[in-house]
Amino acid sequence: MVVTIKQQQQKYISSTGIRIFTTKLAAVALITSLLLTGCGKKSDENVAAQMLAMPVSVVEMQPTTVPISAEAVAQTEGAKEVEVRPRVGGILLKKLFEEGEPIKTGQAMFLIDPAPFQIALSQAKAQLAQQRARVEQTRREADRLKGLLTTQSISQREYDNATSENAVAVATVQQGDAMVREAELNLSYTTVTAPSSGVAGRFLFSEGALVAPNTSLLTTVVQISPIWVRFSFSDSEIASLGGRINEGNVKKVTLLLPDGTEYKHQGKLNFAASQFDPALGTQQLRATFDNADHKLLPGQFVRARVTTGTRDGVFLVPQTAVLTGDQGKFVYVVETKEGKTAASVRPIQEGGWQGTNWVILSGLKTGDKVIADNLIKVRPGSPVDPHPLEAAPGAAPAEAADKQVAK
Secondary structure: OHHHHHHHHHHHHHHHHHHHHHHHHHHHHHHHHHHHHHHHHHHHHHHHHHHHOEEEEEEEOOOEEEEEEEEEEEEEEEEEEEEEOOOOOEEEEEEOOOOOOEEOOOOEEEEEOOHHHHHHHHHHHHHHHHHHHHHHHHHHHHHHHHHHHHOOOOOHHHHHHHHHHHHHHHHHHHHHHHHHHHHHHHHHHOEEEOOOOEEEOOOOOOOOOEEOOOOOOOEEEEEEEEEEEEEEEEHHHHHHOOOOOOOOOOOEEEEEOOOOOEOOOOEEEEEEOOOOEOOOOEEEEEEEEOOOOOOOOOOOEEEEEEEEEEEEEEEEEEHHHOEEEOOEEEEEEEEEEOOEEEEEEEEOEEEEEEOOEEEEEEOOOOOOEEEOOOOOOOOOOOEEEEEEHHHOOOHHHHHHHHHHHHO
């Protein structure tokens, strides 16, 4: 009986020790698990903070000098645009040039049937010869009567009549001489010549057609070297250039072609209207450009850029970096406060475009870092990870940040 009680006591003590040991192990495991969980949360928060910082490209602001200029839609036109019309009517026999080819002043372009005008010239010459013979006859008659007058064989009246007839005959000769010159001139007009140099237009009458004098339009000749460019500026655009535009205050005029390239020759302003067009509210302007290679043709739409001076101490910002809000235009700049790098809104005043950049007149200072991309995802105060524009990170970090934001 005694042995049994001792055995039971030993078993109880043994089982109690195992339980106590097991309880201690569980407590240690719980504490370790809590410690590991706390460290994991801190690590996840750090990773999340790094992932949420939006990678952005930035441009550091440095003051520069830009030209004071403005652009406008312009259209080219020939310096001379001449309509070729016949001075005499008749049958159009022949065309003496090709459409679209260069033409020089005085070059023969059309031939009108000269036969009727040759006949008219022959008639005028015959009448002139007849009138000259009449002059000779009246002169001899006046000389004969003059001798008879001295012997009083005729009256003074008869002699005066003979002298008058001779004077009338002389005047008729002068008239006949003018008619001959007119006939010769009309005959020369049967060859229609170019009134000025330029490029010929298309034929408007075919050979064999009947053309009327001074009304039938045969073709056109357009002078395209030099070529003119016509454009206009509004009141606000002229104010941004410094006031009224004239030949004296314009430094240079350049052209931007339809493909975006700049025309190789600079132009010169050769006309500025003295008043604004009341219908459009603009000042009409015109510039002339060298066009020896005929790269420009009349009627083309281009852009004219007028420069009147330079502006110092301004900043250039990529066009994509400038946004528009309720209060006007603004940009995002990178600011670091209390160890945190975040995006901040900065209102600006722009002064137009310079190439692919905005000209910023105020709102920025030297050293500011303007965000140039990922602007659709950037918010005021949001953390950013800035990189220089030329060394912007790839797409992978941005995609990872998008995924983290989505979670």
